[in-house]
Amino acid sequence: MDKNKLSLLGNQNVAYDFNYNPDILEVFENKHLENDYFVKFNCPEFTSLCPITSQPDFATLYISYIPQLKMVESKSLKLYLFSFRNHGDFHEDCMNIILKDLVRVMEPKYIEVWGKFTPRGGISIDPYVNYGIMGTKYEKMAEYRLLNHDLYPEKIDNR
Structure with a gap:
């Protein structure tokens, strides 16, 4: 998808989808096909629901990938992640779903998702x-x- 087909970037009238919706994800062309490089998203406000208790779960997500032909547009990623807000699944399931959805739309060389x-x-x-x-x-x-x-042990300062 080229930048002329991006419908969310710059759109001031975007409606937030409160239900899981992978169709929100939009991609654009990688202009640096000759280079291997990481793109990293730090998403400190991820929310989903426990499938048993319906209580909210909060996380910081780290999404890193090496693009191939396509890259994910960040506003669409933000809205996609927001769509998990009322989605009831275990933490492990959410991370696997996100990985699979991003692989489907981007076909990256490499990607990792860490919640x-x-x-x-x-x-x-x-x-x-x-x-x-x-x-x-x-x-x-x-x-x-x-x-x-x-x-390696990590310094955890977000919880």
Whole structure:
């Protein structure tokens, strides 16, 4: 999709969808096909619902990807993530759904989604998922990063 087909960027009359809606996601052309580079989104206000209790769950999401032909437009990503607000699913399911939706619309070389959820009942859950194009160095990268993604203790200051 080229920038002339982006319907959300700059639109002042956007309606927020309170129900999960992957069709909100819009993409545009990667103008730097010759380069491998990361695009990282830090999303500190992600909200979904516990599928059992319907209580809200809050997280900071980290989405990093190496684009191939298409890139996700950030306002559409924001509205897409907002659409989880009334979506009832476990943390792990939400992260896998987000990964799969972004792979579907962008077909990136590599992508990872990491949710850092605030504690409920004294336990925080931090699901990490990733994907690399099969049969390429990005598949090997995905395996390496999955096996090594959490080797170093982190300073947690958002919960």
